[in-house]
Amino acid sequence: MKQFEDWKKNLDHFFDQDFWGDFEGIMKPSIPNINMYQYDNELLCIVNIPGMNHPKNVDVVVDHSTLTLKGTIDINHRGGHQIKSEIATGAFERSIDLPFAVRSDKMEATYKHGLLVIQMFRFISESTRQKPIKIRHLEDD
CATH class of the missing domain: 2.60.40.790 (Immunoglobulin-like)
Incomplete structure (x- = not known):
């Protein structure tokens, strides 16, 4: 997950704006x-x-x-490594x-x-x- 956040920040920096802002409503469900x-x-x-x-x-x-x-x-689930999150x-x-x-x-x-x-x-x-x-x-x- 940390790698994705770094990748996202690099794209934002490259395009000098919030590149993902327009896509977040599509990517994240309400x-x-x-x-x-x-x-x-x-x-x-x-x-x-x-x-x-x-x-x-x-x-x-x-x-x-x-x-x-x-x-x-x-x-409220603790422990283990989450491999899928829906x-x-x-x-x-x-x-x-x-x-x-x-x-x-x-x-x-x-x-x-x-x-x-x-x-x-x-x-x-x-x-x-x-x-x-x-x-x-x-x-x-």
Whole structure:
């Protein structure tokens, strides 16, 4: 790994800029991985956070129409020489734009078997709330 870092620094120096900056989003996957499902007035967000021994180790914040996740993925394995690394680990912070604003008073999150499930509901303001229309009965003359 040290050799790769040295190689990367040499390329940056050679091109006199951050040569790899544009490629890092392609080379490194966003962590944590997320699946999001939209229903009529509901969003269900499933977040893959392996190795989390307690949900208090991740912060979930919703601000109007942005979901922000912040925490650490720690596999906590010591000893041995790692020969393959596909599970992203370390500190993360990820913000996701939601397709609509959500209610701050009606959210629920659960964590089980490495998956954080966040349920959110669409915010419907008084101005956008559907209002029933009264039907006037017109009598035949």
